Every structure is written in structure tokens, then in C-alpha cells.
Amino acid sequence: MADVKKHDTPMVDDLKSGPWPSFADDIEQMGLKGKQECLDLLGQLELSFKHKETHWKHGGIVGVFGYGGGVIGRYSDVPDQFPSIAHFHTVRVNQPASKFYTSKYLRKLCDIWDHRGSGMTNFHGSTGDMVLLGTKTDQLEPIFYDLTHQLGSDLGGSGSNLRTPSCCIGKARCEWSCIDTQDICYDLTQTFQDELHRPAFPYKFKFKVSGCPNDCVAAIARSDCSIIGTWRDDIRIDQEAVKAYVGGELKPNAGSHSDRDWGAFDIQKEVIDLCPTNCMWMEGDELKIDNRECTRCMHCINVMPEALRPGVDTGATILVGAKAPILDGAQLSTLAIPFIKMEPPYDDFKDFVDEIWMWWMEEGKNRERFGELIQRQSLQEFIRRAKLKPIPQMVKEPRSNPYVFWSEDEVEGGWERDVKAFRARHAA
Amino acid sequence: MAVDREELKQKILEFATKKSKHKSKMYIKDLYKAMPEAKPREVKNAANELVREGKLEFFSSGSTTMYGVPGMGKGLEEAFED
Numbered sequence: 366m367a368d369v370k371k372h373d374t375p376m377v378d379d380l381k382s383g384p385w386p387s388f389a390d391d392i393e394q395m396g397l398k399g400k401q402e403c404l405d406l407l408g409q410l411e412l413s414f415k416h417k418e419t420h421w422k423h424g425g426i427v428g429v430f431g432y433g434g435g436v437i438g439r440y441s442d443v444p445d446q447f448p449s450i451a452h453f454h455t456v457r458v459n460q461p462a463s464k465f466y467t468s469k470y471l472r473k474l475c476d477i478w479d480h481r482g483s484g485m486t487n488f489h490g491s492t493g494d495m496v497l498l499g500t501k502t503d504q505l506e507p508i509f510y511d512l513t514h515q516l517g518s519d520l521g522g523s524g525s526n527l528r529t530p531s532c533c534i535g536k537a538r539c540e541w542s543c544i545d546t547q548d549i550c551y552d553l554t555q556t557f558q559d560e561l562h563r564p565a566f567p568y569k570f571k572f573k574v575s576g577c578p579n580d581c582v583a584a585i586a587r588s589d590c591s592i593i594g595t596w597r598d599d600i601r602i603d604q605e606a607v608k609a610y611v612g613g614e615l616k617p618n619a620g621s622h623s624d625r626d627w628g629a630f631d632i633q634k635e636v637i638d639l640c641p642t643n644c645m646w647m648e649g650d651e652l653k654i655d656n657r658e659c660t661r662c663m664h665c666i667n668v669m670p671e672a673l674r675p676g677v678d679t680g681a682t683i684l685v686g687a688k689a690p691i692l693d694g695a696q697l698s699t700l701a702i703p704f705i706k707m708e709p710p711y712d713d714f715k716d717f718v719d720e721i722w723m724w725w726m727e728e729g730k731n732r733e734r735f736g737e738l739i740q741r742q743s744l745q746e747f748i749r750r751a752k753l754k755p756i757p758q759m760v761k762e763p764r765s766n767p768y769v770f771w772s773e774d775e776v777e778g779g780w781e782r783d784v785k786a787f788r789a790r791h792a793a
Numbered sequence: 794m795a796v797d798r799e800e801l802k803q804k805i806l807e808f809a810t811k812k813s814k815h816k817s818k819m820y821i822k823d824l825y826k827a828m829p830e831a832k833p834r835e836v837k838n839a840a841n842e843l844v845r846e847g848k849l850e851f852f853s854s855g856s857t858t859m860y861g862v863p864g865m866g867k868g869l870e871e872a873f874e875d
């Protein structure tokens with residue numbers, strides 16, 4: 366039995382009585398195996414329940430040499446009672462693209478963390494990193510050394526940096542992926558190492574890459590720059606497979622809802638009527654799609670994956686400005702580029718990124734996300750600074766904003782006029 | 794025209810030291826004011842070099858990063874007052 370001290374924590378213990386496994390159990394077990402930090406953490410939590418106040422201090426001067434991010438400093442404000450968590454820093458470790466690991470890697474990582482930290486982890490943070498919870502300042506450099514030298518892993522982003530880019534499983538396992546999400550994620554991570562490790566921005570900035578509009582990493586909701594795979598030619602149709610779905614030989618949605626009897630598959634009701642742009646119909650037993658009207662929502666493809674597949678002229682749609690601020694609520698990203706070929710070395714995309722970062726670094730206020738800058742200075746200003754051409758797709762739905770503002774040089778002939786002469790005819 | 798790196802670093806350090814008498818933590822944007830003709834990225838690179846030399850230090854809440862002069866100033870509450 367390890368020599369550790371468990372605090373008296375009746376309120377925390379009460380959490381164990383619910384129907385779900387509780388973190389209180391997990392953390393306590395880890396503690397009883399010899400991690401005083403875990404028991405002190407629960408002790409401090411009990412105190413916070415009692416006082417109805419947190420006892421963590423937020424922020425501090427921590428990090429590894431040469432990096433301005435990757436470590437989040439946390440300190441207890443009652444270190445005399447809980448000395449083992451006087452420091453309790455979080456370390457973010459850059460996950461491999463799509464989060465593939467060998468068990469050997471994970472064992473090694475856990476060994477490092479058992480040895481130098483609390484042993485507690487969070488796989489994965491919403492940014493994508495592996496999150497190692499709780500260590501002391503003097504362990505940071507050794508942890509960084511071990512991560513880089515033994516595992517070939519780097520710290521992730523935190524603070525006013527580029528955050529660790531993340532991507533869906535992409536072409537590694539998913540036939541719908543229109544772009545090589547892992548390569549894009551890795552390439553951006555390498556290209557923008559400086560932005561990732563050394564704070565340069567008014568606030569955080571996230572890239573997320575999804576291979577198709579199903580958007581499994583929720584790029585459209587969670588990233589300042591969302592890269593979402595799409596295609597610009599036609600959905601590939603296998604009419605024989607369409608018949609097999611209609612005839613019941615193939616299960617819709619790859620059988621994923623087959624635990625209940627939903628009755629016979631009805632292509633009209635379950636696919637055609639649900640197409641958001643009404644661009645599908647049957648001609649006899651052939652399924653037709655007006656691809657010009659298709660908005661690439663993926664619904665029909667998800668329901669009939671053996672009959673329908675994305676096209677072959679693939680690339681990505683780029684959207685910008687998603688955020689989830691606490692005060693004014695979530696905002697999805699806004700369309701910037703409807704279609705861009707995403708092939709290495711992704712120069713066109715990176716040129717776009719350079720332009721928008723330049724604007725944000727010049728004009729963004731402290732702690733203002735990219736999407737907030739667009740809101741403050743207008744979509745029009747964004748388009749101008751990003752050197753994009755305005756196109757109808759940038760306007761929401763058909764129109765939620767009825768105003769288009771032209772500047773004089775955008776209008777042939779300009780609009781010189783004599784205000785005095787105008788006022789002579791029209792009272793103010 | 795690129796500005797002289799050493800001159801920029803000197804100006805940033807002077808600016809930060811002067812400013813830290815009443816507000817010890819600065820955003821990167823505040824440091825732009827040290828030399829308005831320098832580009833944001835030049836200021837960032839110079840400030841980062843100063844951090845590597847130990848003349849400035851990073852201060853992070855986890856979500857936001859600020860710069861400070863080692864030994865100056867107090868805690869976080871003050872840092873995030875505008």
C-alpha cells in the first residue's frame with residue numbers, strides 16, 4: 366500500500382452513488398495506488414464544494430524553453446492544505462493526424478506521465494491534443510525532453526497561438542473522404558510550427574479538416590478556418606444498387622438503424638423528399654439528380670452508400686470564423702471559398718491563410734476571434750482583405766442581409782455628384 | 794522595408810519596461826506600439842527572441858498569452874484588467 370493520505374470528502378464521495386461511473390472513483394483509485402496529487406485534488410474539490418468557489422488560480426508563467434504554448438499553468442490557492450497540487454499544470458501533446466496510435470506509444474506515454482505527472486489524462490481535448498493533467502513546474506522540461514526524444518511527439522498549441530490542427534479519419538478508413546485530411550493536417554502543423562509554438566495572434570486560431578460534408582470533426586462549428594472536403598462534378602450513381610435498396614436487398618444507412626423494424630425502405634420518403642434542394646427524382650426505376658442544384662449535404666449518400674458516391678473531381682470548401690464564446694453563443698463558420706483543389710504543397714490555401722492572418726494581426730483586438738473581426742469590420746471587408754471575389758454563395762440562404770454596399774470605384778462611372786445642387790432641389 | 798531587428802528589440806524592451814511600471818502584462822498588440830512602422834510579424838519575432846534571451850517572459854491563462862518583464866508586476870487579476 367502506497368503511503369498516501371486520503372482526505373475526508375463526503376460531498377465528492379456522494380458523486381459515486383449515481384448510476385454512471387464517476388470521475389471521483391477513477392481519480393481516487395489512481396490516488397490510492399500512490400498518487401497523492403489525485404487525493405489532494407479530490408480534497409481541494411471537496412473544499413470548493415464547501416466554499417462554492419474554485420481554489421485554482423488561473424494562468425501563470427510556465428512553459429518549456431523557446432515555446433510560448435503547450436503548457437497551461439495551474440496553481441492551487443490553498444497549497445498549505447494540498448501541497449502535492451501546489452502546481453498542477455496541464456500539458457498538451459500534439460496528437461498524430463486522425464489519432465492513430467500503437468499500443469506501445471500509449472504505454473510509453475503513460476509511463477512518462479505516471480513517472481513525471483499525476484497519471485491523469487484526458488483523451489482528447491476539444492482541440493484534439495492529448496491532455497496530460499497535473500504536473501509541477503520542475504517536471505516540464507524533462508517531460509518535454511522525453512516526449513520529443515522518446516516518442517517523437519511535440520507539444521500542442523495553447524494561448525494566443527495557432528492551436529493544434531486536427532482532422533477526421535479521412536482516407537485512412539473512410540471512402541467518402543474527398544481530400545487527404547491527414548496529409549493536410551500534418552502539412553499545416555509543420556508549415557506553421559512558429560505560429561503554433563510562439564504567440565503571434567490576438568487570440569487562438571484553429572484549423573480543422575473534414576474529408577466530406579459529414580464533417581466528423583465539426584470543423585464548421587469549432588474552427589476559425591474549416592477545411593471541408595467536397596466535389597464539383599456529379600454524384601456517382603450505381604442504378605443497380607439503387608434498385609437493390611428499393612427492393613430491400615441492401616439495408617439503408619448500411620443497416621445502422623436495423624435494431625428496430627422501420628418497415629420497408631421508401632426511397633421517396635427517406636431520400637428524395639429529404640433532399641434539402643429538391644434536386645432528386647425517380648424516372649421509372651432510375652434515380653436522377655440535378656447536380657447543379659445539389660448542395661452536397663451527403664444525406665442521400667449516407668442513406669444509400671452502395672448506390673451513391675461523391676464525385677471524382679474533389680477538393681475542399683473553405684469556411685472561416687466559427688467560435689463558441691460563452692457570452693454571445695455559438696457561431697458557425699462562413700463560406701469563404703466554395704471550391705479549392707487541395708493538393709500538396711497547398712500553396713493557394715496557404716496564400717489565403719497568410720492574407721487573413723495579416724488582416725487579423727493588424728486589425729484584430731486583443732482576445733477577438735477571427736469570426737468576431739469579420740462581424741465587427743464586415744464580411745465585405747473580409748472579402749477585400751482576403752483578396753477574394755464576392756460570389757452569390759457567400760450570401761446566406763438566399764438572402765438574410767438585404768444590403769449590398771458598393772464603393773465608388775466598384776461602380777462604372779462612379780457617383781460624383783454635387784451635394785449643393787442636390788440640396789437646391791431637395792430639402793434636407 | 795524591413796526594420797532593424799536589434800533596434801526593434803531595444804525599442805520593445807524599453808517600451809515594455811516603461812509600461813510595466815503601471816501594467817506588468819502586455820498583449821502582443823500593445824508591443825506593436827513600440828515601433829509602429831514595424832510589421833506585426835516582425836514585432837512577434839523580435840519579442841520571441843527577447844523571450845529566448847530571458848529579457849521578456851510569457852504569461853498565459855491557457856487561452857490568452859501576454860508578455861511581461863521578468864520580476865515586474867503581480868498576478869493574473871491585474872493582467873486581465875483592461
Ligand code: HEM
Binds near residue numbers: 439
Ligand atoms: C468533474 C471533473 C471533470 C469533468 C467532468 C471534466 C470535463 C471536461 C470536458 C467535458 C472537457 C471538454 C473535453 C472535450 O470537449 O474534448 C474538458 C476539458 C478539459 N479539462 Fe476537464 N473535466 C474535469 C476535471 C478536470 C480537471 C480536474 C482538470 C485539471 C486540473 C481538467 C482539465 C481540463 C483541460 C485542460 C481541458 C481542455 C482540454 C482541451 O480542450 O484542450 N479537467 N473537461
Ligand code: HEM
Binds near residue numbers: 423455569
Ligand atoms: C470557476 C472556475 C473557472 C472558471 C469560471 C473558468 C473559466 C474559463 C473560461 C471562461 C475559459 C475559456 C477562456 C477562453 O477561451 O476565452 C477557460 C479555459 C480554461 N480553463 Fe478555466 N475556469 C475555471 C476553472 C478552471 C480550473 C479549476 C482549471 C484547471 C485546474 C481550468 C483550466 C482551464 C484550461 C486548461 C482552459 C483552456 C484554455 C483553452 O483551451 O483555451 N479552469 N476557463
Ligand code: SF4
Binds near residue numbers: 535540
Ligand atoms: S468527415 Fe466525411 S470523410 Fe471524414 S470521416 Fe466523416 S464521413 Fe468520412
Ligand code: SF4
Binds near residue numbers: 641659664
Ligand atoms: S447530397 Fe444532399 S443536396 Fe445533394 S442530392 Fe443528395 S440529398 Fe440532395
